[in-house]
Amino acid sequence: MVSQRMLQLGTARSVIRELFEYGRQRAAEVGAENVFDFSLGNPSVPAPAEVNDTAIRLLREQADTIHCYTSAPGDPAARQRIADSLNRRFGEQYTADELYLTVGAAASLCCVLGGLTCPGDEYILFAPYFPEYRVFIEGVKGKVKVIPPEPEHFQIDFSAFEQAVTCRTKGVIINSPNNPSGVVYSRQTLETLAAILRAKEALYGHPIYLISDEPYREIAFHGVEVPWVPQIYKDTIVCYSFSKSLSLPGERLGYVLVPKQVTDADSVYAAAAGAGRSQGYVNAPSLFQRVAAECCDLTADISVYERNCALLTDALREMGYHVVQPGGAFYLFPRSLEPDDMAFSERAKQFDLLLVPGSGFGAPGHFRIAYCVQTEMIERALPRFKALADSYQ
Amino acid sequence: MVSQRMLQLGTARSVIRELFEYGRQRAAEVGAENVFDFSLGNPSVPAPAEVNDTAIRLLREQADTIHCYTSAPGDPAARQRIADSLNRRFGEQYTADELYLTVGAAASLCCVLGGLTCPGDEYILFAPYFPEYRVFIEGVKGKVKVIPPEPEHFQIDFSAFEQAVTCRTKGVIINSPNNPSGVVYSRQTLETLAAILRAKEALYGHPIYLISDEPYREIAFHGVEVPWVPQIYKDTIVCYSFSKSLSLPGERLGYVLVPKQVTDADSVYAAAAGAGRSQGYVNAPSLFQRVAAECCDLTADISVYERNCALLTDALREMGYHVVQPGGAFYLFPRSLEPDDMAFSERAKQFDLLLVPGSGFGAPGHFRIAYCVQTEMIERALPRFKALADSYQ
Structure with a gap:
């Protein structure tokens, strides 16, 4: 009785959302510090202080309008x-x-x-x-x-x-x-x-x-x-x-x-x-x-993303992952270590790495890492990526 | 080459917007205090102080999230x-x-x-x-x-x-x-x-x-x-x-x-x-x-609207306008003084009263007054409404 297309859009959980929910459950079991969630593109650096200062000033000075x-x-x-x-x-x-x-x-x-x-x-x-x-x-x-x-x-x-x-x-x-x-x-x-x-x-x-x-x-x-x-x-x-x-x-x-x-x-x-x-x-x-x-001439502290990018790219390549050189944003899109990226993402969960399969992006055989996260989480995750790679030897 | 339906929606100025633009031009000619714009439903009372206080507190206490x-x-x-x-x-x-x-x-x-x-x-x-x-x-x-x-x-x-x-x-x-x-x-x-x-x-x-x-x-x-x-x-x-x-x-x-x-x-x-x-x-x-x-248990100072409503309804009825008794919101919808509400709205402009014809609301023969305005403007507008009514004698 409702639009079936809209119902499907509203109920079909995206793979990303599935991973995110899985991560929350898993964190409850093993502790949040032991789950490495690279699924979401939510910026990890806060807005520039000027943004909140400007908002507060406008709320005060132009309260009526x-x-x-x-x-x-x-x-x-x-x-x-x-x-x-x-x-x-x-x-x-x-x-x-x-x-x-x-x-x-x-x-x-x-x-x-x-x-x-x-x-x-x-x-x-x-x-x-x-x-x-x-x-x-x-x-x-x-x-x-x-x-x-x-x-x-x-x-x-x-x-x-x-x-x-x-x-x-x-x-x-x-x-x-x-x-x-x-x-x-x-x-x-x-x-x-x-x-x-x-x-x-x-x-x-x-x-x-x-x-x-x-x-x-x-x-x-x-x-x-x-x-x-x-x-x-x-x-x-x-x-x-x-x-x-x-x-x-x-x-x-x-x-x-x-x-x-x-x-x-x-x-x-x-x-x-x-x-x-x-x-x-x-x-x-x-x-x-x-x-x-x-504030349109400002940016948040995007140097964090650049640091995270370099850290991950270098480390993953050393472990044998194929990573196309990125130039920006806060994502890496390496090749999965087996052709079936869904199976690869499933296996990564065994190491508590939450990685989004590339199929949803129209590129099977890859996976997405959203590295808009704390740098120290990446550092702690590197041994997991290594173990995941080793599991394919 | 673009969607003709969307182009029409994006270019067709609403009658309300036409009136509003006319009012701005007219204000430039005769002074803003001499134009009585009852066309727009923009609330005239500011948000409760708690709204801005809450926003400022959240911007400070939860700046990062x-x-x-x-x-x-x-x-x-x-x-x-x-x-x-x-x-x-x-x-x-x-x-x-x-x-x-x-x-x-x-x-x-x-x-x-x-x-x-x-x-x-x-x-x-x-x-x-x-x-x-x-x-x-x-x-x-x-x-x-x-x-x-x-x-x-x-x-x-x-x-x-x-x-x-x-x-x-x-x-x-x-x-x-x-x-x-x-x-x-x-x-x-x-x-x-x-x-x-x-x-x-x-x-x-x-x-x-x-x-x-x-x-x-x-x-x-x-x-x-x-x-x-x-x-x-x-x-x-x-x-x-x-x-x-x-x-x-x-x-x-x-x-x-x-x-x-x-x-x-x-x-x-x-x-x-x-x-x-x-x-x-x-x-x-x-x-x-x-x-x-x-803030969802608060409201802005809506007593202003109640005062405006009573002031206008009583005065208009006394002048001979037919006004259905309203119970809320900030609109009146009296009968126009001639069957053609578009012609009535045009005539009202001669008195610098900006009144929206009822046809756009599916009710020809009426006009809308948005009285979310300053009470003193209504007081100054009443002689204009009287003169408009007199012009139909």
């Missing part, structure tokens, strides 16, 4: 402040009108996909990919096409991509720095991608939008370049969240940027706003609109 | 606290598991409608109704049936309702205290409604859900009873928001309550959660989950 409705796309001053930050960093001239503040990156994607999608439209994802993309695309009745992983570097298999683009392709979603691989797309990768997309746009006579989902943009290591995608491909729509850069995942604050250069930019922006309205998004949370705008 | 993801239905302790408050007030035994915290009442409705709706499902609305209901229902491909107003008391025209219910009726939405009429459904009205729904459930052999949208529940005047709907009709799903009771409309915090007594309660709850997931709702904003839970 800070909780009012804002306009649907967000407070104009907050949007301009975020635009100014992008302009300083990337040499652009964005204005408030090109930004639409949202209840986080998931909402950003749902608004954009809802606004763009007409019956029959297809979207292309590159494995490994964040599994909720499929939920969001299918939620607006779009069709998903997945390009298999390029397993040496987790860049893009362009010949598979070229074959997958059709006249029905409405958009392509990229996510760099990537969840789950931690890889950053190189400028070369993005330029090749853009060249193919431009040729396909010309061939089919309609725009193909590149949806750049960038919640990890600020988390990039040892100076690796994270190119500003709109400067490489004109028809780029940026979906952002402050969840990771400011360690505010629970507050739900992000944006959609539809640069004026985008084909039919005004329609795309308005349709995304219409989709937000249809989905019940009235405005992004009003206090944190202003907090994020005032 | 308050911004983390919560579970998708919301922090269990916050949900239990809200359940406890309902239990104290209504003698129920709700638990955290029956509550799903949302990004406001609009999101609550979108989650419930998305979860319930199967192809061909119909929903019944009673005019006058909040216009976004239609957007939300059609957004999940449901069909809307509107019952014309019962213009003497804005209760329910039951014979029209009985004829409208079919085997395709999935649900009925009520909103009491009502936007735009300010009317509270009497116990008698709700009992008759429930009796009809029970008979129709028996006739068709499936549940018909009563979706009770209650953002104004706490704003009821001179002791008028706002019955607790789940005690009158078993298959009631409550959609709530703290926007009005705590004057927090911009923060987006509400809930869905699916009491265990509801037919297929577990499936309804899970499907609503699945719809939320599909629409990109990850969790309700984490700080304000806790703030609302700690």
Whole structure:
């Protein structure tokens, strides 16, 4: 009697959630310090002190107005402040009108996909990919096409991509720095991608939008370049969240940027706003609109992630794991030590290591480590990873 | 190239928004003090001081954890606290598991409608109704049936309702205290409604859900009873928001309550959660989950609304306006002084009165006054209402 598709979405526990629940039970048995939970992407570093200071100041100084409705796309001053930050960093001239503040990156994607999608439209994802993309695309009745992983570097298999683009392709979603691989797309990768997309746009006579989902943009290591995608491909729509850069995942604050250069930019922006309205998004949370705008040039202490990344990557490689070099985010995506990544994840539990199988990300034969955890937990976990590897000798 | 339906939703300015923009322009010409804007339902009283105090305390005491993801239905302790408050007030035994915290009442409705709706499902609305209901229902491909107003008391025209219910009726939405009429459904009205729904459930052999949208529940005047709907009709799903009771409309915090007594309660709850997931709702904003839970027994100073209501109702009646007696919320919905409410609203502009035509609420021949404004503005506006009435002599 209810929507069976929604019932299934609401009851199907994700593998990640299963692991998390298992970890809680197991912790009750053997002690939390003996369970090594690498399943969740919850930032382990707190928000910068300025975030809470700003929130407290606004609650005091604007007590009577800070909780009012804002306009649907967000407070104009907050949007301009975020635009100014992008302009300083990337040499652009964005204005408030090109930004639409949202209840986080998931909402950003749902608004954009809802606004763009007409019956029959297809979207292309590159494995490994964040599994909720499929939920969001299918939620607006779009069709998903997945390009298999390029397993040496987790860049893009362009010949598979070229074959997958059709006249029905409405958009392509990229996510760099990537969840789950931690890889950053190189400028070369993005330029090749853009060249193919431009040729396909010309061939089919309609725009193909590149949806750049960038919640990890600020988390990039040892100076690796994270190119500003709109400067490489004109028809780029940026979906952002402050969840990771400011360690505010629970507050739900992000944006959609539809640069004026985008084909039919005004329609795309308005349709995304219409989709937000249809989905019940009235405005992004009003206090944190202003907090994020005032703090958008800051980041949480992401040096912790860089340290964790180096520690794990070096140690795992020494033990014989194959790890593609990550450039950012807070994930590693090594090969599992047997082809069946579900069986591998099960075996890892025997060592109280909670590792997410790669199949859910469209990349069987791998597993994800979310290393947004305390460094000392990683140090204590290394012997477990070693024992797990030894068990395959 | 974009979704035409979403483009239309994103570009079609609502009449309310048109009026609001007109008011801003007009204020620039004649001074803000000379424009009497009764168009917007933005609470005019600030949040209780405890709300900001609680937020500041949580930001200080839980600086490292308050911004983390919560579970998708919301922090269990916050949900239990809200359940406890309902239990104290209504003698129920709700638990955290029956509550799903949302990004406001609009999101609550979108989650419930998305979860319930199967192809061909119909929903019944009673005019006058909040216009976004239609957007939300059609957004999940449901069909809307509107019952014309019962213009003497804005209760329910039951014979029209009985004829409208079919085997395709999935649900009925009520909103009491009502936007735009300010009317509270009497116990008698709700009992008759429930009796009809029970008979129709028996006739068709499936549940018909009563979706009770209650953002104004706490704003009821001179002791008028706002019955607790789940005690009158078993298959009631409550959609709530703290926007009005705590004057927090911009923060987006509400809930869905699916009491265990509801037919297929577990499936309804899970499907609503699945719809939320599909629409990109990850969790309700984490700080304000806790703030609302700690402050859920408080209200903003709603005595202002009661004073405004009495002032306006008495004065307008004396001038010859027909005003159905309201019981709460912060709206009046008098008859327009000519049958064409759009023409009436236009004429009111000549007196710098911004009044929303009733047609958008499914009740032509009426107009809405949102009196969540300063009392002194109402006092200064009364001569304008008088002059407007005189112009029809």
